[in-house]
Amino acid sequence: MVPWVAYLNHQVTTEFEGRKWDLPSRVFARALELYPGAPLNLRDLELELRLAGYRRGDSATRPGLYRVSGGTVEIYRRSFRFPEGAEEARRIEVRLAGGTIDRIRDAASGQNLDLARLDPAEIASIYPLQKEDRTLVDIGDVPPLLVTGLQAVEDRHFNQHPGIDLRGIGRAVLANLKAGRAVQGGSTLTQQLVKNFFLTQDRTLARKFNEAIMALLIEYHYDKGEILEAYINEVFLGQQGAYAVHGFGRASLFYFDQPLERLEPQQIALLIGLVKGPSYYNPRKHPQRARERRDQVLAMFAETGLLSAQEARAARDAGLGVTERPRTRGSRYHAFVDLVRGQLAQVYREEDLRTEGLRIFTTLSPSEQEKAQAAVAQGLRQLAERGLPASLQGALVLADVASGEVRALVGDRDGDRVGFNRALNARRQIGSVIKPLVYLLALEHESDYNLLSRIEDQPLTLQQADGSTWRPDNYDGVSHGEVTLLEALTRSYNQATVRLGLNIGVNHLLARLDQLGVDADVDAVPSVFLGAVELTPLEVTQIYQSLAAAGYSVPLRAVLAVETAEGGELVRYPLRMLPQPRREAISVLNYALTQVVQQGTASGLPALLGKPVTVAGKTGTTNDRRDSWFVGYTRNRVAVVWVGNDDNQPARVTGSNAAMQVWARLFRELPLEPVDLRMPDGASWLWVDRGNGQLTAEQCGNAVQIPFVAGSEPAEMTKCLSAARENDKESIWRKLFGKKQ
Amino acid sequence: MNHPLPLLTLTLLLSACTGWSPTEPGSGPASPSAGVQTPSSQGSNGVQVFPLQNPAVKDLLADAGSAESVGDYGKAVVFLERALRIEPRDPEILQSMAEVQLKNRDYEQALNFAVRSYDSGPRVGEICSRNWRTIAASREQLGDRAGSVEAAQRASACESTPPDRL
Numbered sequence: 001m002v003p004w005v006a007y008l009n010h011q012v013t014t015e016f017e018g019r020k021w022d023l024p025s026r027v028f029a030r031a032l033e034l035y036p037g038a039p040l041n042l043r044d045l046e047l048e049l050r051l052a053g054y055r056r057g058d059s060a061t062r063p064g065l066y067r068v069s070g071g072t073v074e075i076y077r078r079s080f081r082f083p084e085g086a087e088e089a090r091r092i093e094v095r096l097a098g099g100t101i102d103r104i105r106d107a108a109s110g111q112n113l114d115l116a117r118l119d120p121a122e123i124a125s126i127y128p129l130q131k132e133d134r135t136l137v138d139i140g141d142v143p144p145l146l147v148t149g150l151q152a153v154e155d156r157h158f159n160q161h162p163g164i165d166l167r168g169i170g171r172a173v174l175a176n177l178k179a180g181r182a183v184q185g186g187s188t189l190t191q192q193l194v195k196n197f198f199l200t201q202d203r204t205l206a207r208k209f210n211e212a213i214m215a216l217l218i219e220y221h222y223d224k225g226e227i228l229e230a231y232i233n234e235v236f237l238g239q240q241g242a243y244a245v246h247g248f249g250r251a252s253l254f255y256f257d258q259p260l261e262r263l264e265p266q267q268i269a270l271l272i273g274l275v276k277g278p279s280y281y282n283p284r285k286h287p288q289r290a291r292e293r294r295d296q297v298l299a300m301f302a303e304t305g306l307l308s309a310q311e312a313r314a315a316r317d318a319g320l321g322v323t324e325r326p327r328t329r330g331s332r333y334h335a336f337v338d339l340v341r342g343q344l345a346q347v348y349r350e351e352d353l354r355t356e357g358l359r360i361f362t363t364l365s366p367s368e369q370e371k372a373q374a375a376v377a378q379g380l381r382q383l384a385e386r387g388l389p390a391s392l393q394g395a396l397v398l399a400d401v402a403s404g405e406v407r408a409l410v411g412d413r414d415g416d417r418v419g420f421n422r423a424l425n426a427r428r429q430i431g432s433v434i435k436p437l438v439y440l441l442a443l444e445h446e447s448d449y450n451l452l453s454r455i456e457d458q459p460l461t462l463q464q465a466d467g468s469t470w471r472p473d474n475y476d477g478v479s480h481g482e483v484t485l486l487e488a489l490t491r492s493y494n495q496a497t498v499r500l501g502l503n504i505g506v507n508h509l510l511a512r513l514d515q516l517g518v519d520a521d522v523d524a525v526p527s528v529f530l531g532a533v534e535l536t537p538l539e540v541t542q543i544y545q546s547l548a549a550a551g552y553s554v555p556l557r558a559v560l561a562v563e564t565a566e567g568g569e570l571v572r573y574p575l576r577m578l579p580q581p582r583r584e585a586i587s588v589l590n591y592a593l594t595q596v597v598q599q600g601t602a603s604g605l606p607a608l609l610g611k612p613v614t615v616a617g618k619t620g621t622t623n624d625r626r627d628s629w630f631v632g633y634t635r636n637r638v639a640v641v642w643v644g645n646d647d648n649q650p651a652r653v654t655g656s657n658a659a660m661q662v663w664a665r666l667f668r669e670l671p672l673e674p675v676d677l678r679m680p681d682g683a684s685w686l687w688v689d690r691g692n693g694q695l696t697a698e699q700c701g702n703a704v705q706i707p708f709v710a711g712s713e714p715a716e717m718t719k720c721l722s723a724a725r726e727n728d729k730e731s732i733w734r735k736l737f738g739k740k741q
Numbered sequence: 742m743n744h745p746l747p748l749l750t751l752t753l754l755l756s757a758c759t760g761w762s763p764t765e766p767g768s769g770p771a772s773p774s775a776g777v778q779t780p781s782s783q784g785s786n787g788v789q790v791f792p793l794q795n796p797a798v799k800d801l802l803a804d805a806g807s808a809e810s811v812g813d814y815g816k817a818v819v820f821l822e823r824a825l826r827i828e829p830r831d832p833e834i835l836q837s838m839a840e841v842q843l844k845n846r847d848y849e850q851a852l853n854f855a856v857r858s859y860d861s862g863p864r865v866g867e868i869c870s871r872n873w874r875t876i877a878a879s880r881e882q883l884g885d886r887a888g889s890v891e892a893a894q895r896a897s898a899c900e901s902t903p904p905d906r907l
Contacts, residue, residue, distance in 0.1 A: 033827055035797030084804075084819045114796040115827075402829030403822075552857055561819075572815065575822050577853040583860075636829075680860050 005213060012214045013221060015197045021136060021233060022128035023357025023565060027337060028120040029364040030405070030560075031082065034094055035115045038101045039671035044367050045073055045094065051366035052121035053257060055323070060107075063089040064257055071096045074107060080119035083361055083561045083569065092116050099671070121366045124331035126341070126353045131242055136357070136565070137249035137260055139229035145306060146248060146260070146268050147228065152304040153272050153297055155189040159224060163190045163215035190215040192275075193231045196246075237271065238278045240326055245278075255283060257323045265307060266315035269297040270322075283322045291320060334418045335411035336364050339538070339558040342424065347562075347571055357565035362558055363405035371669045372396050372408035372639075373415030379662035380413045380643070388653060393646050394662060395422035397541040398639040403575055404545050404554035407637070409538075420646075423537045428644060430540060431531040432492045432601075432655065433620035433629045436547065436589055437512055438529055439489045439497075441504045443585040446712035448503075451486040451592055452693035457496035462526055472498050472530060475621065484693070486706075489592050490600030492619065494530055501529035515580070516543050517555060531620060540631060541640045547590060548616070548633035550676065551583030584682035588707045590616055594675055602630070604656055608664035614674035615667070619655025628653035630660040635673040639663060682710050689718050697724040794833060798824040805837060814845040832862030832872075839875045852879035869899035 032048050034040070046056070049066055054075065057065045063078040072095045079089040091107035094116075104113040127133060139147070151158045157165050169186035187195070194214045218227060236244055237251035245254050251271050252260040263271075273293035274281050283290035295316050302312035331337065340362055344353060352358070376394045384390040398408040411421030420426075442449040457480040462470045472494045474480070479495055480487075488496035501509065506524045513520045518539045522528060538556065546553040554577055562570045580586060593616035597605050601619045609615065613634060620629030628643040628651070641659040645651045653659075679685060688695055690702040693714055697703065700720035708714075805820035821838045828834060835858035842851035855875035862868050873896035881889035 033797075033823075035795070035827065037795065037797070038827075084816060084823075115798075115800060400826075400829075403826060405826075550860075552853075569815075572819070574818050575825070576850060577857060579853050579856060681864075 005217075008210060008214050009217050012194065012197075012217050016218060016222065016230065021134060022130070022132065022355035023136060024125040024127040024133055025353050025356065025358040025360055026122055027124040027126065027331075027340060027360045027362060029123050029362060029366050030407075031080075031120040032118045032365075033115065034092075034101060034104055034117060036101050036103055039099060040096060040101050041099050042068070042071070042073070042096055045096065047367045047370065048118065048121075049073075049075065051370070052118055055257075060091060071102075075118070077116070078119045081359075081567050083563060083572075087117075087119075090116075120361070123333050123362070123364060123366065124337045125243075126337075126360075127243055128354045131244060132246050133240065133243045133250055133254075134233065134246045135249035135253060136233055137229075137247070139225055139232065141261060142232060142248070143261060143263060143268060145265055145301075146232070146263075146272070148304075148306055149268060149272050149297070149301055150189070150228075150232075150275075152306060153300050154192070154275060155187075156304075158189050158228075161188055163217075163219035164188060164212050187211075188215060189231050190218055190227055193227065193234060194218065196231075196234045196236060235275055236278060237274050238282065254326050255322045257326075264315070264318065264321070265301070265311065266294060266298065266318045267321055269301060269315065270294040270320065273297045283320050284324075287320055287322075290322075294320070332416075333364060333366075333369055333409075335415070335421050335423055336362070336369065336406070336409040336558065338411070338421045338424055339406060339409055343557070343559045343573070344562065358570070359563040359565065359567070360559060361561045361563075363400070363403075363407060363560060364558070365407040368398060368670065369408040369410075372398055372410050372666055375662050375666035375669070376410045376413055376641075377415060379665050383643070383653075383658055383661065388658065389645065389651055391645055392643055392651060392653070392658070393422060394641065394643045394659075395426060395537045396639060396641050396662065396666070397423050397537050398637060398666065399541055399545055399556055401545065401548040401633060401636055401638050402552070402554075404549075404556045405560075406541075406556055406558045409558075422642065422646075425536060426642065426646075427534040427536055428627045428642060428648075429531055429622040430533055430535050431620035431622040431627060431629060432494075433540060433618055433631055434509075434528070434531040434533060435489060435492060435497050436593060436618055437509060437543070438501045438504060439485055439592065440547075440585055440589045441508055441512060442485060442500055443588050443709055443712070444582045445504075446585075446709040449485060450708050450712035450714070451588065451706055452484045452688065452714070454482045454484055455488060455496050455500050457481060457483050457488060457493045458499075460495060460499060462498075464525065465523075470527065472527075486592055486595060490595045490598075492596075492601050498526055498529050502526060513543070516546055516553065518543055531622065537640045537642045540629070540642075541638065544631045544633060544638050544640065546580055547586055547593070548635075548638040548675075550590065550680065551580040551586040553578040553580055582709075584680050584709050587677075587679050587683050588709055590675060591677055591707050593618060594677070597632070601656055602632070602660060605632070605660060605664055608661065609668050611668065611672070613672045614677070615672075616675045617660075617663075619660060621654040624650040625653050626650055628655050628658035628660075630655050630663045632660075632663050632667070633675065634667075635676045637667070637670060637672065639666060641666075677707075679707050683707055684710070686713060687721075688714060692718075694718045695721055697721045699724070794831065795828050797827050798831065798834060801827075802834065802837060805841070809841055809844065814841050817841045818845075830861040832858040832868050835861065836868055836871050836875070839879075840871075843875055843878060846882075848879040848882040851875055852883070855879065865899055867899075870896045872896075873899060 054064055054066050057067055060067045060074045060076040063076050066073055066075040072093055074093050076091050077089060080087055093105045093107050094101055095103040104116055105111065106113055125133060157168060165188045172186035191211050194211045233247040236246055238245035238254055240254060245251055248271055249260050252258060252263055256267055270283060270290060281290045281293045298312050298315050301307040302309055340360060376396050380392050380394050383392060394413050396410040399406050409423050411423040412419060459471060459479055464470050474494050480493060483493065483496055506526060506528050509528060510520060510524055518535060520533045522533050542556050545556060554575060557573050559573055561572045564570055594614055596602050597615050597617050602617045605615065605617065615632055615634055617630060617632030626644055626648055631640045641663045643653055643658040685705050685707050686695060687698050687703045688706050690704045695714050695717040697720060700718055801820045801824040805817040808817040808820060818841060821834055824834045835854050839851045839854035839858060842854060855872045859869065859872040873892045877889045877892035877896060880892055
């Protein structure tokens with residue numbers, strides 16, 4: 001007997017002290033910044049509010065509610081502890097007009113605000129392995145009615161008994177005998193705590209006996225306050241998917257979307273009533289049962305004097321107040337959270353993420369993520385309707401250009417599916433998506449190349465290391481003869497690109513990939529010029545972030561900061577800028593990539609986009625049409641889309657017939673800023689003759705504006721320009737000396 | 742007759758579609774370490790030609806300034822990043838970031854943000870000279886003496902009024 005008690009003693013104290021509860025980490029989206037002039041329409045604002053758990057009502061009387069009236073949205077913003085400080089709950093009015101925020105006011109004072117922000121959506125929790133969800137509360141912060149009410153309902157002699165309550169048991173036995181079935185339990189809160197600790201439904205006498213011994217041992221070791229706090233945080237109160245909701249702190253958020261200290265008496269009664277059977281009395285599934293149970297509890301509150309008869313009546317008249325759905329539908333956006341875990345894995349052990357209750361602040365934009373998932377799902381469905389394989393899969397990465405912050409990530413055509421994450425893990429040949437780098441390297445040789453330099457698009461045969469020969473073909477099977485760099489890039493000619501690449505050197509191309517932060521594990525063979533390099537969509541996004549930001553590379557980020565559960569700063573991932581060399585050549589290349597969309601392989605894009613905004617992009621298709629890529633960017637957003645078959649079978653896809661369609665579906669839903677085509681130091685726009693590439697003047701025939709890297713400008717000028725200069729000379733003489741000549 | 746007009750005309754044509762480019766460095770007397778501590782506090786007689794700042798970032802810049810003044814550079818960076826999320830190419834915010842990085846002795850990032858600010862800024866006037874003073878100080882700390890001297894000279898060149906465009 002003694003060794004047995006010693007064993008139980010060890011078990012129960014280990015559990016009580018050692019556990020200290022595993023707390024899931026909470027993952028937050030980026031906080032939406034609101035300021036006059038910010039691009040935002042009503043639909044997107046409501047989407048953001050809904051995804052952050054706000055509910056629309058007739059009035060915004062409590063934190064978490066909003067009201068729409070005409071173009072004005074009144075939001076009762078919740079309090080939130082941001083990494084740089086806490087902000088109190090506050091009512092704000094946001095007036096929208098013409099796709100932007102027109103004015104923001106503090107609803108209480110009527111004062112105009114220059115800047116406000118929403119509390120971020122909680123997008124996921126990284127749960128302990130035993131799948132428990134919990135928000136810890138301190139016994140000191142628990143409403144007194146919960147503490148006393150719990151005892152009134154579950155264990156009236158809690159303060160006197162030593163862990164088991166013989167009187168309670170006696171009463172229960174009598175009541176059960178009278179009823180002829182089990183209607184009352186005699187378990188104390190301490191016994192219930194033991195039961196919850198060891199999670200067993202076993203009802204044998206031996207089990208009950210063990211529980212009783214353990215309850216006595218707990219009471220021996222710990223005081224009543226500690227036991228009650230443990231109970232309040234431990235008791236099982238509901239189920240959300242695979243995750244068990246433990247403790248009143250989490251249950252309060254789960255059922256009411258309110259912190260425990262804000263609950264009304266009837267809400268406290270409902271939670272206490274749930275202890276008896278969280279699924280039987282589930283207020284969302286069985287509101288009538290839950291109501292009856294709640295009213296029983298309220299009656300006990302009144303009977304024991306915790307509420308006056310009048311208070312109890314008022315509480316009974318109130319509705320359940322349970323939200324239709326829990327604010328966080330468990331975890332969303334698994335693909336993005338994979339990226340978060342990946343970034344954090346460099347610092348944290350998986351176990352810490354699951355148990356330390358960390359607060360993780362990320363870059364995700366919930367509205368853009370929803371749009372991205374919809375674009376992939378609907379886009380692929382539409383492709384199937386047009387006769388492309390129904391087996392097609394897709395991936396998408398969307399990032400903010402200047403900061404490299406990942407705003408959305410989709411790893412499967414079904415955005416909610418948990419599984420293979422193609423955005424992070426599918427390594428596929430990138431095809432022509434690599435070509436802009438070949439042309440970039442050429443433009444950096446300003447004494448040899450500019451966008452109008454001519455190269456041969458002619459068949460060529462290359463001897464490979466293994467003795468075999470390689471003869472690259474063009475997509476259309478035609479060689480186009482002498483073409484400009486601009487034409488060869490915008491129309492994605494293979495033969496011209498390989499010739500150009502051979503002049504540059506494949507090692508230079510691989511070195512550049514490396515410099516852009518991409519580890520391309522590939523032999524230095526000429527087929528690399530045509531994209532025989534396997535990269536993930538995320539890696540391709542990193543490359544194009546550099547281009548889109550005019551050479552100001554920043555490492556892509558999904559996590560901004562991590563805090564402890566109490567708000568202490570643990571780690572921060574600041575913006576780090578890594579400027580590329582020869583940024584003037586990148587700016588010139590950016591112009592060329594806008595021409596891919598204007599008149600090249602992506603010329604179908606403007607119609608799909610349906611709005612007049614300058615976009616740069618590049619299509620990519622691999623051998624036998626296995627992979628479809630589209631990379632495109634504006635000044636504010638860069639996104640990469642991949643479409644193909646998981647088994648790498650021919651998919652009848654091209655860059656423009658598949659991935660570009662998905663890309664356009666997303667971008668037509670986003671507020672866009674046109675690509676920035678101002679040239680930095682070291683490059684400038686010049687008027688040139690479209691036919692012969694000579695310098696010319698704006699008013700001359702065939703004149704077009706093209707950017708040139710300094711030192712690459714055409715040496716010759718058109719007759720029209722010479723004549724114009726003679727005229728200018730004369731007119732300047734006239735200006736200077738004020739006389740006719 | 743030999744006069745400079747063809748050359749002038751060509752220069753004007755070449756610059757017709759671009760912003761004004763600063764003149765080449767002259768013989769500035771600035772010492773490379775001048776303004777390491779307070780690169781922005783030096784006087785300026787240059788011309789400020791950049792548009793007004795978005796009021797949304799005003800308080801954030803003030804908060805960053807407060808954090809910086811008590812030496813909490815980490816927090817200053819958080820405020821500045823938030824401001825950059827709203828106005829990613831604002832030369833004032835980028836330069837403030839460069840100056841915080843400089844104080845925080847992250848010379849590489851100080852250099853990079855200052856270059857970014859110069860690129861997206863007016864390339865003349867007060868902000869331009871702050872850009873080049875930070876670049877000079879960072880380069881010096883990174884061991885690039887020649888680059889530092891050149892940057893200091895460009896800082897002085899920012900102060901001169903640019904020629905009007907025709």
